[in-house]
Amino acid sequence: MVTNILHEGGELLMLCHRIPYPPDKGDKIRSYQWVRALAECCRLYLVAFVDDPRDWEYAPRLREFCAEVYLVPLKPYLARLRGLPALATTAPITTAYYRDKRIAVWVEELLKRRPIKGIVVYSSAMAQYVSGHCFKRSMAENCRRIIDFVDVDSDKWRQYASQRRGAMAWIYRREAKRLLTYDTAIAQEFDLSIFVSQAEAAFFRKVAGLEIEPHFVTNGVDHLYFSPDPTRASPYPSGRAxxxxxxxxxxxxxxxxxxxxxxxxxxxxxxxxxxxxxxxxxxxxxxxxxxxxxxxxxxxxxxxxxxxxxxxxxxxxxxxxxxxxxxxxxxxxxxxxxxxxxxxxxxxxxxxxxxxxxxxxxxxxxxxxxxxxxxxxxxxxxxxxxxxxxxxxFDWEQSKKHFVSMLTDITPDS
Structure with a gap:
């Protein structure tokens, strides 16, 4: 059955592994664009971690265009400790790093009290809150789930392993394997999977052994903001290349x-x-x-x-x-x-x-x-x-239109 989760101002939940503001680094740039695109056509509920204390000041900015914003502090050193027990299991360290009971409770309560039609997950680490045994269809009947993997993160861990020796190389190789297994399961469970490029989507299909290639929506760049300005002063010493x-x-x-x-x-x-x-x-x-x-x-x-x-x-x-x-x-x-x-x-x-x-x-x-x-x-x-x-x-307006269009025509396993 085809589902338009944005029909008549539907209500959506978006989960991000990092607060999508300010858009000053790679992952936050893309997630911010999705938040703005969704907020323009639906009632959006946002949950995210804050791993930089300086980013708390931007919470009011997100609340300007989201119905509700729930932010949870993440202290990297504590998250790393939380991830260590995963080494004794078959789970990736990444999911343990981003596991938080407060978010699990908030998401469950939101799905009970609001008619959420769609869930957008940004980064697979956040899929744990709306997947497997943690996600009960009765809480969100006919709710469609979309995941933006962005990159094949498991392969980054493989690359990290190639740069290390000893125990760390083993840990990184293990994470590459476990995270790929986890991401493959999520891709098979969710209704729609998205990557940042066709090459990335094709690579994931190959390493995950999927029958159907995932979709892709490319990044953009704000070329009006990132534009040469003859009045902009140089920060560099004069006469130096x-x-x-x-x-x-x-x-x-x-x-x-x-x-x-x-x-x-x-x-x-x-x-x-x-x-x-x-x-x-x-x-x-x-x-x-x-x-x-x-x-x-x-x-x-x-x-x-x-x-x-x-x-x-x-x-x-x-x-x-x-x-x-x-x-x-x-x-x-x-x-x-x-x-x-x-x-x-x-x-x-x-x-x-x-x-x-x-x-x-x-x-x-x-x-x-x-x-x-x-x-x-x-x-x-x-x-x-x-x-x-x-x-x-690489125009963000075109990428946002492409992203939104995918959410208006979703079929299971599309």
Whole structure:
């Protein structure tokens, strides 16, 4: 039976593993767009964890367009301890990390007191509250469940394992296996599964052994916000050529990418351009990143506005070695009309033309060559072509329309 869960202002529940505001990092950017899209066409109930104390101030912003917002604090160190017992079971650590009785109770009570027609789960860790024995159909008769996996997170753990040895490698390999098993079961149980790109959806179908390929809705970029502005002042020292990396700097793939670049690429770039600077721009820089700070490497920490750092950089880099899905940092750099130099891992799901819209580099020598060329004035047309490309193919308004359209025509196992 086809179900339109948005018909006549239906009521929806959305569960997020992290508060979807402010939209200042990858997962929060996408979840925020879904919240806004759903809130415009239905009565939306939102539940999420808050893992950064500074984000509590944004709760009133979410309540402006949600019927109810239920937020629960998550302390990472306690969550890690909560996840450890999972090692003695067949469950993934991820679900134990995000397990909280308060959310379970709130969700159960909401489903009893409100005529919820649809449930949107953002990140599979939150599916535990509306799946299996925890979800009783009698509580939400005819309720459809949609999950946005975004990326194949289990494969990130496999990639993490390849970078580690000993006990940690074993733990990461175990998590990759257990999480894939869990995600496969969720995909089979829910009415609709979504990923961030066709490549990601096809990859999940392959590794999960599914008969039907999941759907996908691509990310977008706010190209009106991320737009060059001639009146925007530069944050950089005058007369210095700057290379910039942006992203949350306590996120392992970002830390790995930056540490690799500074060790394997940056010395060669400095030989070509002695006055060049490398800026690492992003919140929560960990000890490894802070240790990189020097005369030619600047670690900013969290900044109020990343756009000046993108606009006035000679080059934006994304030397990702561990990645899945689409890198928002790449889309933002392209939208700001900057040459983006990136690895194949950072390029996945974007599909732009090499040397026309982006500059691909597969190893340290290629990264050094490409970066030096840009700093010396080559590839001057790449930035404009990059902006034109993301405006055409990565527009949030189109992605939101696509997402909402899926919810108006759901059949079980669609």
């Amino acid at each position: 700057v290379v910039v990396f942006t992203g949350a700097m306590n996120y392992w793939p970002n830390v790995d990418a930056v540490c690799w670049f500074t060790a394997q690429v940056w010395p060669s770039v400095r030989e070509q351009m002695p006055n060049a600077l490398f800026y690492i721009v992003g919140s929560h820089p960990d000890a490894k990143i802070m240790a990189l700070a020097s005369d030619d490497i600047v670690v900013t920490g969290r900044v109020a506005d990343v756009r000046p750092y993108l606009q006035h950089a000679a080059a934006v880099i994304a030397p990702m070695r561990i990645a899945r899905g689409i890198q928002n940092k790449v889309l933002e750099g392209m939208a700001m009309a900057r040459p983006v130099i990136l690895s194949s891992a950072g390029f996945t799901g974007i599909g732009a033309s090499d040397e026309k819209c982006v500059l691909l580099a597969e190893n340290a020598a290629e990264f050094a060559k490409r970066t030096s060329e840009v700093l010396l004035g080559s590839h001057a047309k790449v930035g404009k072509a990059a902006r034109d490309f993301v405006i055409k193919y």
